[in-house]
Amino acid sequence: MLKIAIDEKVIEDLLMSLAKIGQVGETGVSRMAFSEEWATAMDICRAFGEEAGLEMRMDAVGNLWARLEGKSRGPVVATGSHIDSQDPGGRYDGALGAVAGLVSLAALKAQVGQPDQTLEAVVFCEEEGSRFPTSGFWGSRGIVGKIAPEDLVTTRSFAGEPIGEVMASVGLDPARVGAAVRDDISAFIELHIEQGPILEAADLPVGLVSAITGMGQFEVSIEGKDDHAGAFPMDLRRDPMAGFAEIASSLIDHAHRLGRPAVTTIGQCTVEPGGTAVVPARVTFSLDARHPDPDAREKLYSTQDNLMREICARRGLGYTRKELINLAPCVSDASLLSRMKAAADDLEIPHLTMVSGAGHDAQQMALIAPIAMLFVRSEGGRSHTPEEFSTLGDCCDGTRVLAQTLYRIAYTQ
Amino acid sequence: MLKIAIDEKVIEDLLMSLAKIGQVGETGVSRMAFSEEWATAMDICRAFGEEAGLEMRMDAVGNLWARLEGKSRGPVVATGSHIDSQDPGGRYDGALGAVAGLVSLAALKAQVGQPDQTLEAVVFCEEEGSRFPTSGFWGSRGIVGKIAPEDLVTTRSFAGEPIGEVMASVGLDPARVGAAVRDDISAFIELHIEQGPILEAADLPVGLVSAITGMGQFEVSIEGKDDHAGAFPMDLRRDPMAGFAEIASSLIDHAHRLGRPAVTTIGQCTVEPGGTAVVPARVTFSLDARHPDPDAREKLYSTQDNLMREICARRGLGYTRKELINLAPCVSDASLLSRMKAAADDLEIPHLTMVSGAGHDAQQMALIAPIAMLFVRSEGGRSHTPEEFSTLGDCCDGTRVLAQTLYRIAYTQ
Numbered sequence: 001m002l003k004i005a006i007d008e009k010v011i012e013d014l015l016m017s018l019a020k021i022g023q024v025g026e027t028g029v030s031r032m033a034f035s036e037e038w039a040t041a042m043d044i045c046r047a048f049g050e051e052a053g054l055e056m057r058m059d060a061v062g063n064l065w066a067r068l069e070g071k072s073r074g075p076v077v078a079t080g081s082h083i084d085s086q087d088p089g090g091r092y093d094g095a096l097g098a099v100a101g102l103v104s105l106a107a108l109k110a111q112v113g114q115p116d117q118t119l120e121a122v123v124f125c126e127e128e129g130s131r132f133p134t135s136g137f138w139g140s141r142g143i144v145g146k147i148a149p150e151d152l153v154t155t156r157s158f159a160g161e162p163i164g165e166v167m168a169s170v171g172l173d174p175a176r177v178g179a180a181v182r183d184d185i186s187a188f189i190e191l192h193i194e195q196g197p198i199l200e201a202a203d204l205p206v207g208l209v210s211a212i213t214g215m216g217q218f219e220v221s222i223e224g225k226d227d228h229a230g231a232f233p234m235d236l237r238r239d240p241m242a243g244f245a246e247i248a249s250s251l252i253d254h255a256h257r258l259g260r261p262a263v264t265t266i267g268q269c270t271v272e273p274g275g276t277a278v279v280p281a282r283v284t285f286s287l288d289a290r291h292p293d294p295d296a297r298e299k300l301y302s303t304q305d306n307l308m309r310e311i312c313a314r315r316g317l318g319y320t321r322k323e324l325i326n327l328a329p330c331v332s333d334a335s336l337l338s339r340m341k342a343a344a345d346d347l348e349i350p351h352l353t354m355v356s357g358a359g360h361d362a363q364q365m366a367l368i369a370p371i372a373m374l375f376v377r378s379e380g381g382r383s384h385t386p387e388e389f390s391t392l393g394d395c396c397d398g399t400r401v402l403a404q405t406l407y408r409i410a411y412t413q
Numbered sequence: 414m415l416k417i418a419i420d421e422k423v424i425e426d427l428l429m430s431l432a433k434i435g436q437v438g439e440t441g442v443s444r445m446a447f448s449e450e451w452a453t454a455m456d457i458c459r460a461f462g463e464e465a466g467l468e469m470r471m472d473a474v475g476n477l478w479a480r481l482e483g484k485s486r487g488p489v490v491a492t493g494s495h496i497d498s499q500d501p502g503g504r505y506d507g508a509l510g511a512v513a514g515l516v517s518l519a520a521l522k523a524q525v526g527q528p529d530q531t532l533e534a535v536v537f538c539e540e541e542g543s544r545f546p547t548s549g550f551w552g553s554r555g556i557v558g559k560i561a562p563e564d565l566v567t568t569r570s571f572a573g574e575p576i577g578e579v580m581a582s583v584g585l586d587p588a589r590v591g592a593a594v595r596d597d598i599s600a601f602i603e604l605h606i607e608q609g610p611i612l613e614a615a616d617l618p619v620g621l622v623s624a625i626t627g628m629g630q631f632e633v634s635i636e637g638k639d640d641h642a643g644a645f646p647m648d649l650r651r652d653p654m655a656g657f658a659e660i661a662s663s664l665i666d667h668a669h670r671l672g673r674p675a676v677t678t679i680g681q682c683t684v685e686p687g688g689t690a691v692v693p694a695r696v697t698f699s700l701d702a703r704h705p706d707p708d709a710r711e712k713l714y715s716t717q718d719n720l721m722r723e724i725c726a727r728r729g730l731g732y733t734r735k736e737l738i739n740l741a742p743c744v745s746d747a748s749l750l751s752r753m754k755a756a757a758d759d760l761e762i763p764h765l766t767m768v769s770g771a772g773h774d775a776q777q778m779a780l781i782a783p784i785a786m787l788f789v790r791s792e793g794g795r796s797h798t799p800e801e802f803s804t805l806g807d808c809c810d811g812t813r814v815l816a817q818t819l820y821r822i823a824y825t826q
Contacts, residue, residue: 194644195641195643195644196640196641196643196644196645196646197640197644197645197646197649198644198646198649201649213643215643217689217690227609227610227794228608228609228770228771228794228796228797229676229678229680229701229703229770230608230609230626230628230676230701230703230769230770230771230772231607231608231609231611231769231770231771231794231796232609232610232676232770232794233609233610233611233673233674233676233770234665234668234669234672234673234675234676234677235669235672235673236610236611236614236794239665239678241661241665241678241679241680241682242661242662242665242666244658244661245657245658245659245660245661245662245665245679246658246662247658248654248655248657248658249655249658249659249662252647252652252654252655252658253655255647256647256648259647259648260646260647260648261646262647263642263643263645263646263647264647265642265652265654265689265690265691265692266654266658266684266693267642267654267684267687267688267689267690267691267692267693268684268687268688268689269654269682269684269696271679271680271681271682274680274681275680275681276630276678276680276681276699276701276737277630277678277680277701278678278680279678279680280679280680283682286689288642288643288689288690290642290643324689356643356644357641357642357643357644357645357646358641358643358644359643381640381641381644381645381649383641383644384641
């Protein structure tokens with residue numbers, strides 16, 4: 001099998017050109033959607049694609065597409081990731097997948113010419129929700145038809161600007177947003193940094209993602225009775241902190257014992273009334289629980305609900321659980337997964353198959369096409385911070401697997 | 414033994430006159446130290462004392478004293494409690510003890526005339542710290558010489574006013590604050606509502622307080638590592654929430670198993686960075702732990718410290734504990750306690766001996782005299798709220814025990 005070659009230097013040059021746009025400190029990047037920095041970063045991507053002889057266009061939502069026309073008029077095989085960052089984030093989250101797609105198409109065109117099936121590399125305009133708190137996945141939502149006209153007005157930045165107006169300020173016509181919808185994509189593969197420590201712990205550069213986990217977020221409230229911290233004996237209290245502590249221990253321990261890939265996180269906790277010398281009346285906390293298997297996920301949530309219900313009933317505490325987010329798992333396409341594996345084997349790049357615990361644009365793309373993802377090892381599992389880091393070698397290995405997979409799909413060997 | 418009679422109606426009248434001053438809603442009271450309402454309430458107490466033929470004077474700090482001169486020139490037996498309230502508090506916290514002292518002296522004078530030992534009833538000017546957050550026990554501190562000249566400037570109201578200026582606004586001369594110091598008190602008994610549920614649970618109107626508990630307040634911080642709630646497997650996390658949950662469960666359970674009068678409360682908890690989808694980096698919480706026995710208290714704190722240290726070490730978490738408050742227990746005088754018991758037995762008023770879990774002016778007074786306290790049953794154990802309630806019958810029973818005790822001490826039978 002022919003091996004598509006990827007030049008580390010090309011990846012480094014494009015990634016570091018982008019890292020300078022919206023640079024914060026030495027390694028941080030603050031590249032908010034539809035900002036000046038964003039537009040400059042898009043120009044850099046466009047220039048790279050044009051230089052490589054790819055057909056470049058920006059769609060109506062602000063996604064930049066690079067196209068390598070195939071011999072057949074059939075559907076398109078696409079890859080890519082997002083160009084916007086956290087505020088500040090690092091150099092790799094999103095950007096690496098955008099770079100990998102462009103570099104892969106450039107390498108394929110240069111090394112094997114016109115494909116049978118048309119290839120496209122997309123640079124999604126917005127994924128993080130870091131400028132517009134409710135805009136997450138704006139770019140991929142535009143492609144799959146999940147932006148409603150009212151979203152252009154109701155989706156507002158932290159500064160209060162409607163996203164439609166901000167889009168207009170960079171030359172996009174918000175009235176044309178529907179024109180970004182695609183119905184001609186037959187496969188989508190996203191490369192992204194792992195954002196977790198699994199590859200590092202396994203000492204492997206690349207992961208093949210078999211599923212993006214399903215996520216549930218809940219707000220749980222435990223009600224007791226506030227009393228004087230000195231005058232109320234322990235045996236007469238209805239202390240919601242005691243209930244919360246038992247619940248938090250039980251849920252975290254339960255997820256731990258279930259083993260990977262189940263996770264449960266309590267990241268927020270509010271105690272009322274909040275006096276040092278007052279037995280609390282209420283403890284409210286956030287519960288984030290994820291599992292990529294649909295049945296196991298439902299079982300996880302019902303087990304947690306039953307556990308909390310039992311603990312609160314036994315302690316005479318009130319219990320309410322409000323669902324805030326419920327995202328179904330997104331399972332990768334088996335055929336794409338086996339082609340990624342074959343590609344990694346072609347190149348003798350060691351890898352494992354794993355689950356993504358974080359959400360990605362690929363989840364949106366799954367509404368219109370089979371998807372799969374490739375992960376590149378993250379040092380310390382860090383992301384959403386200027387400290388996130390992946391070695392150039394790992395970035396290149398990931399891109400090689402991506403290009404080789406696209407070769408296996410879009411070209412007749 | 415002669416039984417001193419107390420007229421329920423007299424207690425009701427004085428208590429309800431005070432309840433109207435600074436009234437909030439139907440049963441709430443907001444009577445901030447040195448306010449207009451405070452001055453009016455003091456006038457009502459003064460008028461009651463004068464009417465009863467007691468010698469009334471306000472000291473340099475703002476405490477109002479009623480004196481019933483004894484035949485001997487020896488030291489004084491004193492009683493009383495505070496007139497200021499929480500914002501808003503209820504009708505009973507503080508006020509009942511002030512009323513009980515005045516009513517007792519009036520009854521003693523009327524029924525048995527001049528005592529051998531001089532009796533005084535004090536209405537403390539400030540105890541709650543509800544107007545000046547650091548002023549707590551201002552009145553009794555003045556009497557025991559624990560107000561430094563700089564405190565008059567540095568003790569400021571929530572609105573920023575120095576307490577010295579506010580005192581001057583009600584006609585007190587802050588420069589004379591030292592004149593309030595007393596060195597001629599041989600016993601002090603404070604009557605107060607229980608603020609807890611122990612008497613109610615035991616179905617008894619009155620408690621004899623053998624000690625005011627010792628209190629330690631700590632700020633504890635547990636450090637882990639913040640990670641992505643989806644991408645980080647449970648087995649690779651250093652989650653301070655898991656450590657906190659185990660600690661909170663262990664400490665609350667430990668105090669519960671120790672049994673009364675040990676108590677432990679976690680009333681505040683802050684989770685950082687506080688994202689629903691972020692494994693926390695740090696959990697900081699308040700720890701309030703109390704025990705009236707000095708050795709048992711030290712053992713409680715060291716057991717807690719060791720438990721927290723062990724849990725954090727086992728989980729790879731950082732641990733720091735900062736002591737914020739350390740108040741030694743205040744043990745009641747055995748002789749005063751036995752006289753209170755004899756008085757309750759004289760009157761056939763059922764009672765138990767118990768510990769105060771809350772702090773009181775009597776703790777300050779203990780610096781200059783033997784002390785004891787009497788508790789009156791609180792409905793539902795409530796206090797520091799407009800809902801606090803004690804029946805008139807219980808208020809009267811408490812006052813009867815107080816008057817009978819003063820009779821036993823200050824008069825030759």
